[in-house]
Amino acid sequence: MQKRILKFLLPVVFLLTAVLAGCGKSVASQDILTNASQTNTIIWGVKADTNLFGLMNVKKNKIEGFDVDVAKALTKQILGPSGKAKFVQVTSDTRMPLLKAGNIDAIIATMTITPERKKQVDFSDIYFKAGGSLLVKKGSKIKSVKDLKKGTKVIVVQGSTYGDNIKKAAPDTQVLQLADYAQAFTALKSGQADALSTDNGILYGMSIQDKDYVVVGGTYTNEPYGIAINKGQKPFLHTVNSALAKIKENGTYDKIAQKWFGDVPGFDVKEVK
Numbered sequence: 001m002q003k004r005i006l007k008f009l010l011p012v013v014f015l016l017t018a019v020l021a022g023c024g025k026s027v028a029s030q031d032i033l034t035n036a037s038q039t040n041t042i043i044w045g046v047k048a049d050t051n052l053f054g055l056m057n058v059k060k061n062k063i064e065g066f067d068v069d070v071a072k073a074l075t076k077q078i079l080g081p082s083g084k085a086k087f088v089q090v091t092s093d094t095r096m097p098l099l100k101a102g103n104i105d106a107i108i109a110t111m112t113i114t115p116e117r118k119k120q121v122d123f124s125d126i127y128f129k130a131g132g133s134l135l136v137k138k139g140s141k142i143k144s145v146k147d148l149k150k151g152t153k154v155i156v157v158q159g160s161t162y163g164d165n166i167k168k169a170a171p172d173t174q175v176l177q178l179a180d181y182a183q184a185f186t187a188l189k190s191g192q193a194d195a196l197s198t199d200n201g202i203l204y205g206m207s208i209q210d211k212d213y214v215v216v217g218g219t220y221t222n223e224p225y226g227i228a229i230n231k232g233q234k235p236f237l238h239t240v241n242s243a244l245a246k247i248k249e250n251g252t253y254d255k256i257a258q259k260w261f262g263d264v265p266g267f268d269v270k271e272v273k
């Protein structure tokens, strides 16, 4: 009798052990590049709230923007013409945890390479050179970050570099932190603050949507964008860097940059590469 129970239980125990071992492996030690080749797919974390970089087109139910197009071009470069790019929505705040948990293979979402973030993840070579700026209502008395004195209020997005950037550049202003760029712009338009601070490209994307809002004061920080990849994924990181060099060399990158930023008034597309 006991033998029969054992005979039944042993395979179950084996199966459970195998499943549990598999679960652990999927996050910590799986090789992204091997996995991408096997599935013919790369899973990218992109913004869906950021005009020009990653914005949900509700009619088409597709996310569109510069980051999305670069991710598609890199995917084809890495996996070949049949390679698939899959997109998962991230915000400034959720992108790092989603990458660390293994939900996405890489982040391509207006993300600045900083020494602090480099402690947690690896970054590709720079793929877009942005700079910190301000968006204000036309005619506002705020002309640059120097005008953000005591009694003024500025909106920043959670998980972005601008909590710190503003603290350094305008320590006396009040800061309103919001969850994403859609909410941030809505709050500015409803008069909840005097300015919104983030990267110039993102702010130009907002000013195109509503001409009553303008980018002012030039840039007060450098924000070089990189593609974030988990540590311990050097083969994938190197492959992404080679693919990036290739699309910069063969004109694909220039075409994408021109498509999204060529017609943006006040933005020099030659300076981003």
Ligand code: GLU
Pocket: 092, 109, 110, 111, 112, 157, 159, 160, 161, 162, 198, 199, 223
């Ligand atoms: N580039 C800045 C950052 O990585 C701001 C843009 C964003 O929030 O994604 O934090």
